[in-house]
Amino acid sequence: MESKPGQALDQPVISLRGATASLGSRPVLRGIDLTVRSGEVVALLGANGSGKSTAVRAVVGQVPLSDGALSLFGTDFKRFRDWSRIGYVPQRTTAASGVPATVREVVSAGRLARTRFGFLRKADKAAVERALDLVDMGSHADASVNALSGGQHQRVLIARALAGEPELLIMDEPMAGVDLANQEVLANALRSQVAAGTTVLLVLHELGPLEPLIDRAVVLRDGCVTHDGPPPEALGQHALPGHDHVHPHSAHDAEPLRTGLLS
Template sequence: MSAIRLRDARIGYGDAAVVQGVDLTVADGEAIAVLGSNGSGKTTLARGLLGLATVLGGEVEVLGAPVGRPRERGRIGYVPQRHTVSGAVPATVREVVGVGRLARLGPFGRLRPADRAAVQDAVAAVGLADRLGDPVASLSGGQQRRVLVARALAAEPELLVMDEPTAGVDAASQDALAAVLADVSATGTTLLVVTHETAALAGVLTRAVVVDHGRISYDGPLAEAGVEATTDGHHHPEGTGLAPSRGYRLDQPRVTTDGGR
């Protein structure tokens, strides 16, 4: 089974297509970068896989089912295109990461011991075990990005979608993220990373899809994608849980970091 399958897909907002005529197949366990210049449609493509943008035509299947089916939501992890998770309401690292378990809660909607253990393990996986009870607002920007990754990992996803995960964070946090993703990929989880900064994740991502004016202009090895397709030097945002049969497991070996930036 393919993790992702698109056939002549048209994806956009309202009735306006941003991505069109896209054919794409991603096998289980692949680690793929989605590249392109600002406004090319790469974020819209990823959002279409998550049901956050409208499928206007063609076929879009995720984990063997049409996109947006409720039963698939607990099998997909998502790290959005945001640099921080601070908000008006104070929240601890444990509370933010706990949100990632919502799709897997029991019939009474309460965290069970297994859920609490999953949260702790996800936080440990990103090297922040010593900050579990700390307010998220007290963390650096890079650490907050890692909290978002932990929130996604807490769901034990089969597919992990990340939007610009290395943008705006320092080199140490980028290295820590790369180490985490290498471990996650090694378990068989499919990775799809929207990015224009491939250097930090070059040891994890092996395939590249380049989106240009809403269409795929290149699909092949990351090393051959071309530097002009991978970066423009700036970052601008573009306008039920079933147990997975495979994917990230929180009992897998985890990297350790110094918990720094």
């Protein structure tokens, strides 16, 4: 039976146990355990090729597990259907798709899972406007997404996820390639969501302006968990337990959105 909002704070929202997965013939996850509880903000850190993006893609169903167990909100993954409870921001995509669309139209797509027959009610439109304001894109709502900067694209994608008012927000390197000004806007938006009780799992290159929000850091190396606990103290932007440097993961980790999470 699926858990509902208001249950105990220690209720696991994500539970991965002994998870293994491969990309092609290459093993990427080698029996990892990952638990994210209600209300937590967990950063998934690690070097290039460590498996952190593969781990979050496994959580949202883009990468099948070859072994191990996954449950979401207390429900076995194979039976989980309530994708409207999850907001997902993938890595290195843009809001533009070649099809003319305004910022508001793109963000509105994030609300569709909560609508009937794709019709936005007053409450849905209000949620879209709140999401736009959270990422400081309200003044660009009628602009074409094809005219946005890279940082603005990222803000629109995050607003799309927030428009669905998710209980769990999963973001894959939301700060990658984003300048400091846009990073601060995104950090403020995330701070607001955390204050409202949203559970967050982040893949990060470095903690940066999100550091004050992080409850736990899980560090991967070669598909194994090498640290699960308080965020490492930053002696520099690459200070992580278990290795000397952290770099963005390789392009093979980028995949299209799961169909169930497009809306």
